[in-house]
Amino acid sequence: MLCAAAAAAFEPIEFRDAAEEARFRALSAELRCVMCQNQSLADSNAQIAGDLRAQVLELMREGKSDREIKDYLVARYGEFVLYNPPVKPSTWLLWFGPALIVLGGGIAVAVVVRRRATNAPATAPSEDNQEW
Template structure:
């Protein structure tokens, strides 16, 4: 390899390795480990309102950064996790929570999978019972019509 090619490879390697921190989303470090754990948990529970499929901890969008700062300010002011969640829901609506709360509005959301499972089990049991009722030699339900000999 020529010296110039080696220099270009070294330069490219430094550039690639050096760009990693630029893409880091949340680099907030808090001195108190308990507060840091609460901050991390809360930022993973709240949805980015712009991305909608990422938590504010994972989203690189500016709005998510603002929400992360707001969560940190609320936690540092002494608010509990529930108070922070309630504040965010009050301000942005229940959609901001990745796990919706159970109340009368979301009861269908939580109960629908169980209802679908019960309906599926009921249908499966009916099908199995009907098939079990037919004996191997029993053809009374089947009418072939006149037979040609």
């Protein structure tokens, strides 16, 4: 049997108006579920995601701005909770790491191709000179 908090996490959220719902959906799409890691807060079915959605709605109703809500979650869970963390020295690897890997792979392929080209025979054997 689910506890009351877990059951509440999966209940549909009642919004005051369409503007509140639109803001909530946009904000929860920008935040990452801290448990699922590959899903946004809006898409996750994890219990903690439901708790965080409720927390986000509560902070919205307290009059907090989107920036203040994000700052609150970052203070608790780190910048990982943001789908688009700011570019700064601590996140350079996150932002530029994939490009460096692709660049390194391209360089490796170029080196291998050049080595094979220099080691290849100068002329291909003709059909007349083939030994069987």
